[in-house]
Amino acid sequence: MAWRVSSRRGLQSDRAHLRGSGARRVASPAVDEEANPRPRRPAIVAVDDEPAVLAAVARDLRRGFGEHYRILRAHSGPEALDLLRELRTRGDQVALLIADQRMPGMAGTEYLVQARQIVPDAKRVLLTAYADTEAAIAAINEVALDYYLLKPWDPPEEQLFPVVEDLLQTWESGAALEAGGLRVIGHRFSKASHDLRDFLARNRVPARWLDVERDGEARELLVVAGIDAERLPVALLEDGTVLERPTVLELAERLGVTGQPAADHYDLVIVGGGPAGLAAAVYGASEGLRTVLVEREAPGGQAGQSSRIENYLGFPMGLSGSDLARRGTDQARRLGAELLTVQDAVALRAEGAGRIVTLTGGTTLSANCVLVASGVSYNQMNAPGFAGLTGQGIYYGAAMTEARACADQHVVIIGGANSAGQAAVYFAGWAGRVTMLVRAASLTKSMSHYLIEQIAALPNVEVRTGAQAVAAEGDEQGRLRRLRIRAADGSETLEDVDACFVFIGAAPRTDWLDGVVARDERGFILAGPDAQRAGWPLARDPYLLETTVPGVFVAGDVRARSIKRVASAVGEGSMAVSLIHQYLVDG
Incomplete structure (x- = not known):
C-alpha cells in the first residue's frame, strides 16, 4: 500500500x-x-x-x-x-x-x-x-x-x-441486542427474569433489559401499561403486545424464534445445536443433504456460554462462544440447513428405513439418518440453599447477561476446568473480586496452561484449591448473600457473595434415548467398536460414530470417551456427515 x-x-x-x-x-x-x-x-x-x-x-x-x-x-x-x-x-x-x-x-x-x-x-x-x-x-x-x-x-x-x-x-x-424494540422489565434477582434475558441474549434477539429497581423508565412503563409490579417479568413487544410473566416458550413463539419444519422428510435430523451439531449442519447442507437441526435452548449449546475460547484454530485473538455460535448458525442457514430452536427431542424410534424424532409438543421429524449431538449440562449443586437460589444469584454456566451487573462486586466461580477458567478471566474485567473454588489440589489436571497463566496474572482473582461451597444463604428477598466455604484443612467460613457461577462436571442429555440406543453407566452414548460390543444388530461393522441403531450417529461431548473440546466436537460433527453419506450410499 x-x-x-x-x-x-x-x-x-x-x-x-x-x-x-x-x-x-x-x-x-x-x-x-x-x-x-x-x-x-x-x-x-x-x-x-x-x-x-x-x-x-x-x-x-x-x-x-x-x-x-x-x-x-x-x-x-x-x-x-x-x-x-x-x-x-x-x-x-x-x-x-x-x-x-x-x-x-x-x-x-x-x-x-x-x-x-x-x-x-x-x-x-x-x-x-x-x-x-x-x-x-x-x-x-x-x-x-x-x-x-x-x-x-x-x-x-x-x-x-x-x-x-x-x-x-x-x-x-x-x-x-441492546437497541431492540422488545423491552423486558423485571428484577435482576428473579429466576424468571434471568431465564428470559438469557434466552434473548443466547438467541441473539434484539431487546432492552430494564431493571425495575434501578431504571426509572421501567417503573414509568409499568404505570403507563397499567401493570402491577407483582406481575413481573413483563415483555413489551414491538407491536404493542404486553406479555405478563411469559415462559421462555411463550415468548419464543410470539417472537417467531422457534420455527416449524418446512418438509415432511429429511435426509438428516441433527439433535443439538452445539459445535458438533452446527458443524454437521454446515457440512450436511453443503453436501446437498436436506438437513434440519433441533436445539432445545440456543445455538452454540454449552460452548455458546463460553466467555472466550482462545485455543480454537484460526482465531489467534480468541472468540466468544456466542460469536462462534453466531458464525456457525449464519453459515449453516446460508448453505440451506433449517434450524428449529427452543424445541427439544423427547423420543426416537426406527420405522423400517426411516428414523422418527418426536419433539416437545408432539411434532415429529422423519429422516433417513439422525445425528445425536445433544451435548451435556452442568451438574447441579446439591448443597443446602443452592436449589432455591438458582437464578437469583446462583447460575449454571457463564450467564454473560449478568456480567455488567457484577461491577465492583464479589463473584464466586465454582469449578476448575476450562469453562470455569474462562469465566473467571471474563468476570475479572467487571467484578471487584473473583474467588475460584476448586475441589482439586491444583488447576493443572483440568485446565489449559494458557488459562492458568492468565488467572495467575489477574490481581483480583483468588484461586482456592481443595475448597468447596457447602451451603448458600439468601436474604429476605430471596437473593444470594452468603456462601459457606470449606477450606482444604476442613475449616469453614461464611462469606458475603454477590453472585455465584457453577461449572462442576457434566451430565449427558440422553434420557430421551433410554431403551433405544446403548449408553454407558454415566449415560454417554456408545458408538463404533463400543456399539458393536453392546448389541450391534447387523452383519456389517458399525461406522465409527454409529450407535447401536443403524442410521443413528453421535458426535461431540455426548459420545462416550469423547474429548471435551470445541475443536474435537467440530471435527466429529463434520466427520459424522461423511459417515452418513457412506450409510446412505451403502446402507
Whole structure:
C-alpha cells in the first residue's frame, strides 16, 4: 500500500465536525452537513502519531466504510481518549478503535487499555510493523485485542476491508441486542427474569433489559401499561403486545424464534445445536443433504456460554462462544440447513428405513439418518440453599447477561476446568473480586496452561484449591448473600457473595434415548467398536460414530470417551456427515 501524505487536520478538525451537526459527514470536510443532514452514525476512531500513516488509514476506512460509519482521527493516545470521552458524553456509539503500537508518550496497547474503560464494547485493532508482531501477540490478553494488522496493507480490498468488515459485523450484532424494540422489565434477582434475558441474549434477539429497581423508565412503563409490579417479568413487544410473566416458550413463539419444519422428510435430523451439531449442519447442507437441526435452548449449546475460547484454530485473538455460535448458525442457514430452536427431542424410534424424532409438543421429524449431538449440562449443586437460589444469584454456566451487573462486586466461580477458567478471566474485567473454588489440589489436571497463566496474572482473582461451597444463604428477598466455604484443612467460613457461577462436571442429555440406543453407566452414548460390543444388530461393522441403531450417529461431548473440546466436537460433527453419506450410499 502506498502511504499518501495529506494536510494535517488532526484531532482539532475531527472535533470541530463532532461538535457540529449530529449528522456530520466526515468523508468530505468541505460538505455542508447542515444542508445535508444524515442520521448519526457509529464512530471508528483511528490514532497514529505519523500524519501520513493516519491519513492513509482514514482514507481507506472512509472509502470502505464511510457510508455507514464516521471516521474520526487523533494523533496521540491522550487526544484519542479525550475524543472518546466526548463521544460518550454525547451518547454516540463507538464501533472500532484502531491504534498504532509505536507512539511516543503512550503506546498503542496502553491507549487501548484505557480506552476499554471508556468504550468497553468497541472492537480493538492494533497497527504494527513486522518487527512488533511479538509485542502485538503479547498484547492480545492485556487489552483483549480483537485483531492486529501489519502495515502497510496492499491492496486494502484484500488485506484491510475483510478484517474490518468482520469486526464491524460482530460489533453490530452485539449493538443490535441492546437497541431492540422488545423491552423486558423485571428484577435482576428473579429466576424468571434471568431465564428470559438469557434466552434473548443466547438467541441473539434484539431487546432492552430494564431493571425495575434501578431504571426509572421501567417503573414509568409499568404505570403507563397499567401493570402491577407483582406481575413481573413483563415483555413489551414491538407491536404493542404486553406479555405478563411469559415462559421462555411463550415468548419464543410470539417472537417467531422457534420455527416449524418446512418438509415432511429429511435426509438428516441433527439433535443439538452445539459445535458438533452446527458443524454437521454446515457440512450436511453443503453436501446437498436436506438437513434440519433441533436445539432445545440456543445455538452454540454449552460452548455458546463460553466467555472466550482462545485455543480454537484460526482465531489467534480468541472468540466468544456466542460469536462462534453466531458464525456457525449464519453459515449453516446460508448453505440451506433449517434450524428449529427452543424445541427439544423427547423420543426416537426406527420405522423400517426411516428414523422418527418426536419433539416437545408432539411434532415429529422423519429422516433417513439422525445425528445425536445433544451435548451435556452442568451438574447441579446439591448443597443446602443452592436449589432455591438458582437464578437469583446462583447460575449454571457463564450467564454473560449478568456480567455488567457484577461491577465492583464479589463473584464466586465454582469449578476448575476450562469453562470455569474462562469465566473467571471474563468476570475479572467487571467484578471487584473473583474467588475460584476448586475441589482439586491444583488447576493443572483440568485446565489449559494458557488459562492458568492468565488467572495467575489477574490481581483480583483468588484461586482456592481443595475448597468447596457447602451451603448458600439468601436474604429476605430471596437473593444470594452468603456462601459457606470449606477450606482444604476442613475449616469453614461464611462469606458475603454477590453472585455465584457453577461449572462442576457434566451430565449427558440422553434420557430421551433410554431403551433405544446403548449408553454407558454415566449415560454417554456408545458408538463404533463400543456399539458393536453392546448389541450391534447387523452383519456389517458399525461406522465409527454409529450407535447401536443403524442410521443413528453421535458426535461431540455426548459420545462416550469423547474429548471435551470445541475443536474435537467440530471435527466429529463434520466427520459424522461423511459417515452418513457412506450409510446412505451403502446402507
